[in-house]
Amino acid sequence: MASVEALWSDLTSRLDERQQSIAVAVIATFLVLILTTKAITGSSTTVDASGKHKIPASPSYWLPFLGHAFSMAQGGFLASMRSRFTDGIFSLKMGGKMHHFIYKPSLAAALLNLHRPAAEEQMLANRLLGSTFGVSKKDAAIYNKIFPEALALYKYLSSEPGLSEITGGALSQVKQTINSYVTFNSNPMDQTEWEKMADVDVIEEGDKGVPTTQVDLMELTRNYVATTAIPAIYGTDFVENFPELWKWMWIYNEAFVLLAMSVPSWIPWPRLQRGKLARRRLLAFLYEFNEAMDKHMDGEEVDPKWQNLDNVSQLVKSRIELFRQHGVSLDGRASFDLALLWASVANSNPLISWMLFELYRDPVLLEQVREEIAPYVKAVQPKNEFGSAVWVPPVLEDMDIDGLITKCPLLKASYIETMRVYSCGWAMKMMYSDTVLEARGKGGESFLLKKGTYAHVPQELHQFDPQYFSNPTEWQAERHVRETVDESGNKVLTAELGTMRPYGGGIKMCKGRQFALREMLLYAAAIITFYDMQPPKGGSWSEPQTRKLVANKHPKKPLKVWIKRRELPLEGGEKRR
Numbered sequence: 001m002a003s004v005e006a007l008w009s010d011l012t013s014r015l016d017e018r019q020q021s022i023a024v025a026v027i028a029t030f031l032v033l034i035l036t037t038k039a040i041t042g043s044s045t046t047v048d049a050s051g052k053h054k055i056p057a058s059p060s061y062w063l064p065f066l067g068h069a070f071s072m073a074q075g076g077f078l079a080s081m082r083s084r085f086t087d088g089i090f091s092l093k094m095g096g097k098m099h100h101f102i103y104k105p106s107l108a109a110a111l112l113n114l115h116r117p118a119a120e121e122q123m124l125a126n127r128l129l130g131s132t133f134g135v136s137k138k139d140a141a142i143y144n145k146i147f148p149e150a151l152a153l154y155k156y157l158s159s160e161p162g163l164s165e166i167t168g169g170a171l172s173q174v175k176q177t178i179n180s181y182v183t184f185n186s187n188p189m190d191q192t193e194w195e196k197m198a199d200v201d202v203i204e205e206g207d208k209g210v211p212t213t214q215v216d217l218m219e220l221t222r223n224y225v226a227t228t229a230i231p232a233i234y235g236t237d238f239v240e241n242f243p244e245l246w247k248w249m250w251i252y253n254e255a256f257v258l259l260a261m262s263v264p265s266w267i268p269w270p271r272l273q274r275g276k277l278a279r280r281r282l283l284a285f286l287y288e289f290n291e292a293m294d295k296h297m298d299g300e301e302v303d304p305k306w307q308n309l310d311n312v313s314q315l316v317k318s319r320i321e322l323f324r325q326h327g328v329s330l331d332g333r334a335s336f337d338l339a340l341l342w343a344s345v346a347n348s349n350p351l352i353s354w355m356l357f358e359l360y361r362d363p364v365l366l367e368q369v370r371e372e373i374a375p376y377v378k379a380v381q382p383k384n385e386f387g388s389a390v391w392v393p394p395v396l397e398d399m400d401i402d403g404l405i406t407k408c409p410l411l412k413a414s415y416i417e418t419m420r421v422y423s424c425g426w427a428m429k430m431m432y433s434d435t436v437l438e439a440r441g442k443g444g445e446s447f448l449l450k451k452g453t454y455a456h457v458p459q460e461l462h463q464f465d466p467q468y469f470s471n472p473t474e475w476q477a478e479r480h481v482r483e484t485v486d487e488s489g490n491k492v493l494t495a496e497l498g499t500m501r502p503y504g505g506g507i508k509m510c511k512g513r514q515f516a517l518r519e520m521l522l523y524a525a526a527i528i529t530f531y532d533m534q535p536p537k538g539g540s541w542s543e544p545q546t547r548k549l550v551a552n553k554h555p556k557k558p559l560k561v562w563i564k565r566r567e568l569p570l571e572g573g574e575k576r577r
């Protein structure tokens with residue numbers, strides 16, 4: 001108090017009488033303004049004029065126009081609003097606009113599944129196409145005209161036979177490369193690109209005689225998955241011709257939100273500048289790929305580095321045909337491909353790293369999962385006829401991915417729990433007319449969202465809601481396992497997403513969700529079968545500090561682990577160790 005008085009007397013001594021009265025008037029006006037704002041804003045849940053629908057509650061705020069904008073920057077602010085407003089929805093005023101935040105699953109479902117014209121659903125997406133992926137207005141206008149046809153082409157990713165073709169392509173790559181997920185080579189010349197990106201370090205003093213490597217698990221896995229899964233979509237040439245592809249992709253991903261918010265280029269924000277450079281590089285790769293595809297599809301001669309374009313997926317080929325037919329420019333095609341490529345790696349790849357991290361740090365669960373998946377993962381150690389001096393690599397002979405999905409509830413529960421804890425997607429819609437959201441179920445209430453307001457579903461608000469998930473910050477896969485009865489009356493264990501909606505809903509729902517499930521189970525099953533992991537230097541697993549990155553959490557510090565090969569059962573016999 002004394003220091004405030006001292007400051008005040010210092011200030012007043014520097015000002016003349018006229019200046020003093022202006023300063024007092026300004027301060028008084030400001031105080032009156034914020035006190036009035038606080039007094040007249042905010043409301044508890046009310047009903048609309050018809051008396052049928054509720055209007056969501058809204059807390060009061062101090063600063064006119066800005067409203068709750070500053071509070072949003074505080075970690076835990078939305079969670080505190082969830083505890084305060086128990087209707088499953090609340091509203092915050094920001095920048096003069098009303099924003100509704102929804103965390104009750106049935107209200108979130110109602111919002112995501114709203115039947116609105118496709119043009120309305122695309123309005124915000126169009127803004128993103130330009131700001132994040134660099135689509136020009138002209139190409140965006142063509143895309144909007146052919147939107148239903150473009151949407152229909154995702155059948156090559158989400159349903160048969162395309163889904164099995166793409167999953168089979170990824171599995172075939174994993175069979176070829178699983179032994180070099182970690183090579184245990186200390187010479188960089190003999191290391192894979194994904195190892196080099198993961199700060200790989202062969203440990204001399206690891207367990208006696210057992211080759212051990214220290215790596216950053218996040219980098220190793222997200223790059224391994226990208227390099228081996230994307231050939232199933234974009235073909236092998238695309239991934240092989242651009243070894244720097246993933247480096248630029250992750251730099252771009254770091255700047256994604258800044259790009260989406262259209263932060264002006266003149267602001268000297270290094271992350272934004274790096275992101276723009278990364279986008280230019282990625283677009284140049286995709287432009288070159290599209291040029292090569294044009295020649296290939298027209299039967300013209302292509303550069304020898306594009307000799308295997310036949311193995312590009314039907315999804316990508318048919319998109320190119322559609323875009324060519326409607327005159328989308330090569331630049332535009334590169335941008336639309338950037339959107340697809342980014343969607344294909346940005347969510348599932350880091351989640352696979354997190355899934356492995358959680359499985360390895362729970363040795364009991366890890367062994368249960370290994371036991372559960374063993375009948376569906378055929379991996380053997382071939383007989384060595386050359387003596388102990390020669391290492392014969394183990395072989396992943398086959399994997400029954402349907403078996404993993406339907407018969408391995410703990411593995412599937414681990415996938416679901418990883419999404420609950422580590423994915424933090426955020427759906428947002430603008431209300432172009434007064435809209436009523438009806439919560440399904442008994443006593444379901446309805447809420448009116450007025451025209452011109454925004455509705456948000458931050459998935460984390462539900463995924464960390466203690467009303468639905470006890471000890472929400474703890475990763476506990478078993479919480480998703482349920483006992484049910486199958487058609488033949490047998491008791492079976494299953495794991496389902498339940499009330500979670502990490503893939504969104506409605507027309508915008510993720511088109512790769514069926515593949516993402518297969519991909520996450522496939523890679524996790526292969527890696528836990530072939531490798532063991534432990535914290536470096538015999539330490540203990542620490543709780544990772546995370547930060548949000550677009551729709552996932554990212555470790556603040558590298559996730560360093562020691563990795564060793566596992567001994568697999570000998571071909572034609574013995575059990576796995």
Ligand code: HEM
Nearest residue numbers: 343344347348425502503504508509510511512513515516
């Ligand atoms: C666990 C991993 C994944 C999660 C949580 C996820 C989540 C989502 C979400 C929430 C959306 C909707 C975004 C919006 O509202 O506009 C979306 C869109 C999309 N996702 Fe995924 N995704 C995942 C993996 C994948 C994969 C592996 C692929 C492709 C192989 C993929 C392809 C797409 C595509 C193409 C779209 C855009 C569809 C459109 O233009 O409307 N996703 N994803």
